[in-house]
Amino acid sequence: MEHADEVYDVIVVGAGIEGSSTAYNLAKFGKRTLLLEQFPLPHSRGSSHGQSRITRKAYGSRDFYTQMMAEAFAMTDELQKECGEQLFINCGCLVIGPRTAxxxxxxKSCLKRYGIPHDQFDIYEQRKRFPALSFRDDFEFVLDKSGGLLRSDKILQAFQRQFVRYGGVLCDGEPMIDLYPGTxxxxKTTKGLHRARSVVLTLGPWAAKFLPRLGLNVPLQPLKITVCYWKEKHGGNFNIENFPTFTMNGAAGKHHIYGLPACEYPGLVKICLHHGPNIDPDNRDGVENDWVLDAMKLIIATHFPSLEKEPSIVETCIYTNTPDEDFVLDVHPTWKNIVxxxxxxxxxxxLAPVVGKVLGELATGQKPSYDLSHFKINRFFKTKL
Structure with a gap:
């Protein structure tokens, strides 16, 4: 005889930042929720580990993200209050590029359109404000004053901790083996069978492997990202008190890079290439990526001469890219209770706080808080699913 309490409202599979935020939002609003994670927590095998991430409000021409970011900031602030810990450091986010970029x-247009406080300045002002940088005279700089640094490991733990406090059930070290659709x-996991009225799949790079089993051949490509920390030759130029997070297009070799001030490791600045080689997430270290380090060394020598030529620490993260680099936030075309x-x-x-809210809304049959047309699965297919 089946007991009602054996059926959850929602099962969330994958306890990275998106899954943990989803589970937190569901439990906070009274939904009986199970959060499953294949690895013992905490772990560094996916995309959500590490101590810092960049945040900002401006999103170029993708206004739908800028609109979501306003709530993401508010929800992060709310989480800070709930857990009593600082999760966001408002050091600003500097956008760097050739004037014609x-x-x-x-x-710049996005910042003006949404009235986001910012500074815009040329190379001469840059040399006064941030003398440790080296750029050609045709470069320009825009400082998004709303941006800064997210303490990512603490945010992930806060979502998981608060989820449990709201009555959620968290099971780590329990990989999903199979999923059986239905009302x-x-x-099915390595430890048993769990049932729910709906399921949310936030599988990170493993989505590329599992979703085809549900008839969804979504074009997802996991990439290995080489996370480099560079030592200052003479300390003090890149402290979080006096240096912002930054993103840059048009660096040496025309690469897109991003960076964060010295925060995680004393005197070490995190600067990384926003790209990497294609990988299988179960064999992420079995791929050649010397070209990434070669590109980064050239960028450091050209634009950051006050940093040592070789990285002091190298770590690994995984991106899971779509062809247009926009998210997938949708329900299965056949089984609407698979999100x-x-x-x-x-x-x-x-964007994880808002993503978690939206995925939770989809899982419980509510109207999403945002227009999700940019995030539909069928955008990748000529014959719509």
Whole structure:
């Protein structure tokens, strides 16, 4: 005889930042929720580990993200109050690029359009404010004063901790083996069978492997991102008290890079290439990526001469990219109680509070708080699903 308490309202599979935020939002609003994670927590095998991420409000021409970011900031602030810990450091986010760069002009337009406080300045002002940087005279700089640094490991733990406090059930070290659709969805794991009225799949890079089993051949490509920390030759120029987070297009070799001030490791600045080689998430270290380090060394020598030529620490993260680098936030075309959150393309962490809210709304049959037309699965297919 089946007991009602054996059926959850929602099962969330994958306890990275998107899954943990989803589970938190569901439990906070009284939904009986199970959060499953394949690895013992905490772990560094996916996309949500590490101590810091960039956040900002401006999003170029993608206004739908800028609109979401306003609530993401408010929800992060609310989480800070709930857990009594600082999760966001408002050190600003500096956008760097040649004056003619499309990325730069769209950022400026977005900041003006939404009335986001910012400074815009040329190379001469940059040399006064941030003398440790080296750029050609045709570069320009825009400082988004609303932006800064997210303490990512603390945010992930806060979502998980608060989820449990709101009555959620968290099971780590329990990989999903299979999923059986139906009015009640069944999730088979290495430890048993769990059932729920709906399921949210936030599988990170493993979505590329699992979703085809549900008939969803979404074009997802996991990438290995090389996370580099560079030592200052003479300390003090890149402290979080006097240096912002930053993103840059048009660096040496025309690469897109991002960076964060010395925060995680004393005197070490985090600067990384926003790209990497294609990988299988179960064999992420079995791929050649010397070209990434070669590109980064050239960028450091050209634009950051006050940093040592070789990185002091190298770590690994995984992006899961879609062709257009926009997310997948949608329901299965056949089984509407199977919800997909995937393809966060290296910029999903800052939006995670809102993503969790939206995925929770989809899982409980509510009207989403945002227009999700940009995030539909069928955008990738000529014959619509």
């Amino acid at each position: 499309d990325f730069l002009s769209k950022t 009640i969805v069944s999730v 997909i959150g995937a393809g966060f393309s290296g910029h999903g962490f800052k």
